[in-house]
Amino acid sequence: MSAYSITEPTRRSKWVAALLVTLYTVITLLPLVWIISTGFKSGQDSISYPPKVVFQPSLEGYVNLFTTRTRVSSDEFGNLPPPATWYDEIVRDQGMVIAGPSRFGERFLNSVIIGFGSTFLSIVLGTLAAYAFSRFKVPLKDDLLFFILSTRMMPPIAVAIPIFLMYRSLGLSDTHLGMILLYTAVNISLAVWLLKGFIDEIPREYEEAALIDGYTRFQAFRKVVLPQAATGIASTAIFCLIFAWNEYAFAVLLTSGTAQTAPPFIPTIIGVGGQDWPAVAAGATIFLLPVMIFTILLRKHLLRGITFGAVRK
Amino acid sequence: MAEIVIRDLRKEFGSFTAVKGSSFTIRDGEFFMLLGPSGCGKTTTLRMIAGLELPTSGQILIDGEDVSQRPASQRDIAMVFQMFALYPHMNVRKNISYPLVSQGVPRAQVQAKVAEVARILGIESILDKPVGGLSGGDRQRVALGRAIVRNPKAFMMDEPLGALDAEFREHMAEELRALHDRMKATTVYVTHDQLEAMQMGDKIVVMNHGVVEQFGTPQDIYDHPATMFVADFIGSPAMNFLRFEGKVIPGDQSVALGDTPVALPEVQESAFGPLVLGVRPEHVSLTDGGAYRGGIIAAEYLGTTQIVTLATPHGTIKARVPSGQVARVGEQLGLSFRAGSLSLFDAASGRALRTAANAGVHHG
Numbered sequence: 001m002s003a004y005s006i007t008e009p010t011r012r013s014k015w016v017a018a019l020l021v022t023l024y025t026v027i028t029l030l031p032l033v034w035i036i037s038t039g040f041k042s043g044q045d046s047i048s049y050p051p052k053v054v055f056q057p058s059l060e061g062y063v064n065l066f067t068t069r070t071r072v073s074s075d076e077f078g079n080l081p082p083p084a085t086w087y088d089e090i091v092r093d094q095g096m097v098i099a100g101p102s103r104f105g106e107r108f109l110n111s112v113i114i115g116f117g118s119t120f121l122s123i124v125l126g127t128l129a130a131y132a133f134s135r136f137k138v139p140l141k142d143d144l145l146f147f148i149l150s151t152r153m154m155p156p157i158a159v160a161i162p163i164f165l166m167y168r169s170l171g172l173s174d175t176h177l178g179m180i181l182l183y184t185a186v187n188i189s190l191a192v193w194l195l196k197g198f199i200d201e202i203p204r205e206y207e208e209a210a211l212i213d214g215y216t217r218f219q220a221f222r223k224v225v226l227p228q229a230a231t232g233i234a235s236t237a238i239f240c241l242i243f244a245w246n247e248y249a250f251a252v253l254l255t256s257g258t259a260q261t262a263p264p265f266i267p268t269i270i271g272v273g274g275q276d277w278p279a280v281a282a283g284a285t286i287f288l289l290p291v292m293i294f295t296i297l298l299r300k301h302l303l304r305g306i307t308f309g310a311v312r313k
Numbered sequence: 314m315a316e317i318v319i320r321d322l323r324k325e326f327g328s329f330t331a332v333k334g335s336s337f338t339i340r341d342g343e344f345f346m347l348l349g350p351s352g353c354g355k356t357t358t359l360r361m362i363a364g365l366e367l368p369t370s371g372q373i374l375i376d377g378e379d380v381s382q383r384p385a386s387q388r389d390i391a392m393v394f395q396m397f398a399l400y401p402h403m404n405v406r407k408n409i410s411y412p413l414v415s416q417g418v419p420r421a422q423v424q425a426k427v428a429e430v431a432r433i434l435g436i437e438s439i440l441d442k443p444v445g446g447l448s449g450g451d452r453q454r455v456a457l458g459r460a461i462v463r464n465p466k467a468f469m470m471d472e473p474l475g476a477l478d479a480e481f482r483e484h485m486a487e488e489l490r491a492l493h494d495r496m497k498a499t500t501v502y503v504t505h506d507q508l509e510a511m512q513m514g515d516k517i518v519v520m521n522h523g524v525v526e527q528f529g530t531p532q533d534i535y536d537h538p539a540t541m542f543v544a545d546f547i548g549s550p551a552m553n554f555l556r557f558e559g560k561v562i563p564g565d566q567s568v569a570l571g572d573t574p575v576a577l578p579e580v581q582e583s584a585f586g587p588l589v590l591g592v593r594p595e596h597v598s599l600t601d602g603g604a605y606r607g608g609i610i611a612a613e614y615l616g617t618t619q620i621v622t623l624a625t626p627h628g629t630i631k632a633r634v635p636s637g638q639v640a641r642v643g644e645q646l647g648l649s650f651r652a653g654s655l656s657l658f659d660a661a662s663g664r665a666l667r668t669a670a671n672a673g674v675h676h677g
Contacts (some may be wrong), residue, residue, distance in 0.1 A: 205398035208365050211385040212392045212469075213412035213459070227402040 032288075038281035043094070046277040060094065061278025063087045065104050065269065065286075069096040104283060107265040112290060113176055114261055115245040118183035122240045123233060125184070126191025127199075131221060133192070134199040135207075145196075148189045156186050157249045164253055174259045182254070183244040190243075191236050198232025199225065234301035238294065245291050262287050315376040315466040315499055316341045317362060322371035322381075324357050331357040333523040334371065339467075339516070342497040344490070346514035348504055350546070354523040356471055359503045363469045364388045375466055386415075391460035392469040396476055397452045399444040399459070406440040409458040416463070430458045433492075449477045453485055457492070467499040474509065486513055507547050511535065519543045537671035538656060541663040544591050550620060553592045555627040556660060560585035568657065571626055573605040576652035578670035584659050590627075591656035591665075594620065597632035599640070603647020612640045623648065 009017070038046050042058045069091055072080075080097065083089040091098050132138060133145060163182065164173075172178030202225060210220035226233075248263045255261060266283040269276055317339040324332040332354040339345045347355040360366040362373055364385030373381040380388050391412070399408050406427055413423045431437045434454045439447065444455060453473065460468055473489070474482045490513050493500055504510050510517050511531045519526045519534060519542075527539040538544035544552040559568050565580040568590065575590065599621065607623035607630060619636045622629055625648065632648070634640070657666045665671060 203396065203398065205394045205396060206400060208385070209392065209394060209398040209400070209459075210411075211365065212363060212390060213463075214386045214415035216384075216386060219415075224400060 035281050035284050035288075039278055039285045041278050041281075043276065043278060046281070047275075058090070058278070059087070060090055061276070061280075061282035063090045064276055064279040065282045066102055067091065068099045068102050069094075070099045071096050103260075104262070104265065104269075104286075107260050107262045108286065110176065110255075110259055111245060111261040111263070111287070114179045114183065114259070115241055115290070117176070117180040118187065118244045119237055119241040121180060121184045122187040122191045123237050126188055126195050126236065127226075127229070127233060129188075129192045130195035130199050131225065133196050135204070145193075148192050151185075152189045160250065160253055163250070167254055174255045174257055176259050179251070179255060179259055179261070182250060183240075183247060187240040187243055191240060194236045194239070195229065195232055198229050198236075202228045231301045234298040238298055241294055242291055316374075317467060317499065317501070318372070318374040318377075319358070319362070320372040320374070322358065322361060322373065323369045324354070324361060324366060325369045331523055332361070332368075335518075335520070335525045337518050337525060337528045339499060339501060341499055344493050344500045344502065344513060344515045346502050346504060346510040346517040347520065348507060348510040348514075348517050348546075349520035349526075351505055352522075353520040355503045355505075355518075355520050358520070359469050359471055359501055362467075362501060363390050363392050389463075389466045390469060391463060391465040391467075392471070393453075393456045393460050393473045395472040397456040397473075399452060399455055401444060404441055404443050405436065405447070405455050405458075408444060408455055409440075409462050412459060412463045426462055427458075430462045433461070433495075434458050450481055450485060453477065457489075461492075461496065461498075465498075467501065470500060470502045472503055472505070474504075482509075489513065508549070511547070519546060521546075536654065537665070538591065539665050539671075541589060541591070541658050541660075541665075544656065544658070544665075548593060550594050550631045550633075552656070553594065553597070553628075553630040554658075555590040555592065555625065555630065557588055557590065557627055558586065559588045561588070561657070561666065570605060575605070575650060575655070577655040577657060578653060578668040580657065581667040581669065581672060584666055587660035588666075589658040589660050591658055592630065592650050593654060594631045594633040596651040596654045597630060597634075598649050598651075599623075599632055599634055599638065600647045600649055603649050605648050606645055607648055609640055609642050609644045609646065611642065 037055075039061045040057045040059070041052070041055050042060050045052050045055045045058075046061075067087070077095070077097075080092075083092050088098060129148075133141060138144065167173045167178055167182075170178075172181070206224045206228065207217075207220040210224045211217065215223065246263065247261075251261045252264045255264065262283070266280060266287065269279050269283060319335055319337050319339075322332055322335045323330070335354075335358060347358055349355045357366060361368050361381075364380070364383060364387075368381050371381065372379055375388065375390075400411065403411065409430060410423045410427050413426060418426070427440070428437070431440055434457060436451060436454050436458065439451055439455075444452065447455065453476075456473070470489075474485055477485055486509060502510075502513065514531055516529065517531055517534050518528045521542050527534055527543045534543060535547055538547065538552065541554065544554075555570060557568070557570055560583075561568060561580045562583040563581050566578075567574045567576045568588070569575075570590065577590070605625070607625040609621055610624050610629070611622040613620040613622075614636060617636060618633050619638070619640065621632045621634055621640045623632065623646070630648070640646075653670060656671070657668060658664065659666060
């Protein structure tokens with residue numbers, strides 16, 4: 001009989017755990033695989049039934065995503081000069097010609113500006129507020145903290161109409177600034193509460209040591225507290241970015257042109273020249289990338305951040 | 314280096330008064346101990362001297378200059394924290410040089426100074442290591458290095474040995490005292506360990522409930538405690554208290570313990586009612602004869618000495634006697650006290666009555 005330990009998992013339970021994790025991973029990743037593969041299918045393949053798992057990869061979806069195209073008569077089609085580029089060729093194969101670039105690039109850029117802008121602002125304001133709440137005697141501190149938390153107690157969309165009217169009269173509708181402010185307002189309570197927790201965990205002695213070593217309060221904050229809070233700041237930033245990046249309802253309501261983000265834009269692709277699923281999938285794939293890269297870059301911090309407090313002490 | 318004068322220092326946190334009007338003077342170059350049980354206000358006092366808390370009222374003078382309302386960064390003081398508070402994101406060298414960087418000292422000079430400090434503390438080999446992996450003793454040395462690198466006016470130390478294990482604490486205490494003797498730096502040291510305070514300090518302030526109970530040299534405090542609290546807090550085992558009803562007038566050279574007269578230093582003030590005779594265990598001797606008698610209830614063997622506990626008509630008493638002396642539980646013995654070393658307290662106020670022995674000892 002082999003030695004039995006209460007704390008050490010047995011071989012069988014390890015296998016079961018591995019199996020469950022694998023199963024869960026497959027279930028969660030399947031839609032992602034579906035989207036990414038659909039982006040590389042031709043229009044035909046994307047709607048074939050049963051779905052094709054093995055297919056001839058095509059960049060049709062990506063080309064369609066970034067271009068607008070027009071159908072020309074067969075006479076004109078024959079008179080056209082040979083396609084100048086590889087993407088011209090892909091469009092010609094569908095019996096169309098490129099009319100110009102699509103708006104996806106701009107919309108994507110809007111998402112980047114608004115998403116990262118509001119994340120940055122939430123983190124800056126959130127860190128300062130969290131530090132103040134953590135370290136200073138703020139009058140009515142608990143009430144203020146509760147008030148900040150209470151802004152998250154209803155779904156933000158419940159105030160969509162007042163915000164719509166407010167933004168219209170303030171001239172903030174369909175502006176980058178307006179969207180950045182809105183997402184910051186939604187994220188700030190999460191940022192303050194999360195960051196306060198992280199800053200509370202940093203012993204005050206570090207700053208006190210810095211104060212005695214001749215630094216001002218702000219220098220101590222910047223050079224001693226901030227590096228210590230990096231983990232918390234990184235994980236808070238990820239949460240803020242994911243919200244701002246994926247937000248759909250306010251974006252539909254408040255943006256239509258200059259400041260429209262990618263989420264409300266992607267579905268509009270469907271309407272152009274039939275249901276172009278590869279283009280939609282290509283848009284979704286590209287849309288996934290920034291958050292994915294951001295999260296991978298901060299992954300180490302995120303892991304420590306989520307388990308913070310649970311493991312230490 | 315500097316002299317630090319504390320005048321009527323008071324600190325209130327809301328309705329709680331942490332320090333109630335302390336006054337004492339720390340002479341230039343002194344190793345000064347703030348001693349007391351937890352919550353007595355010693356750390357608050359230290360933090361006020363350092364500038365981490367601002368006093369509610371009162372004055373702190375460093376070299377004659379009133380700094381009581383100035384921020385820590387403008388007081389030119391260094392501090393060693395109980396948990397050391399080394400900056401965890403910097404290596405040893407950066408930690409030590411950090412106070413110099415804040416003063417804008419040129420890089421070459423910083424390097425030279427750090428090297429010198431590292432040599433003094435014997436930590437040259439760990440300068441480029443991260444502080445996370447260091448042993449307790451090395452962390453302690455790095456914290457000291459960060460404090461001494463700048464030649465500040467004074468050092469504040471908040472239970473710096475509290476985080477070390479017992480064996481190492483002894484060693485570090487010696488190192489600290491040796492370092493102080495070499496640098497002659499004014500040092501204010503907070504501890505709740507009376508042995509540490511007696512062993513290392515030039516002067517001790519004993520605090521309790523925010524009040525300075527006594528202020529003086531370790532000898533003064535041990536031999537002539539100003540209050541019953543000090544008498545009880547200092548010394549192990551603590552001073553024995555024999556409670557009795559009585560009356561003394563100036564000129565008295567003995568008190569009546571029951572029917573037995575006990576000689577003591579000449580009393581210089583009058584008192585009556587419940588009084589307390591304070592006797593250190595080593596000032597009790599056990600004899601076969603003797604008018605004042607007690608029965609042995611316990612004996613603890615300590616190697617060279619033993620502590621014998623006896624029941625007397627005025628309470629139990631512990632005597633420190635040579636371990637060779639035979640002490641059997643149940644035995645009735647006579648007790649005699651060394652007259653010159655006795656203290657007399659007023660039981661109601663806990664204050665020591667003035668006698669020929671303790672005249673001139675500072676009271677809180």
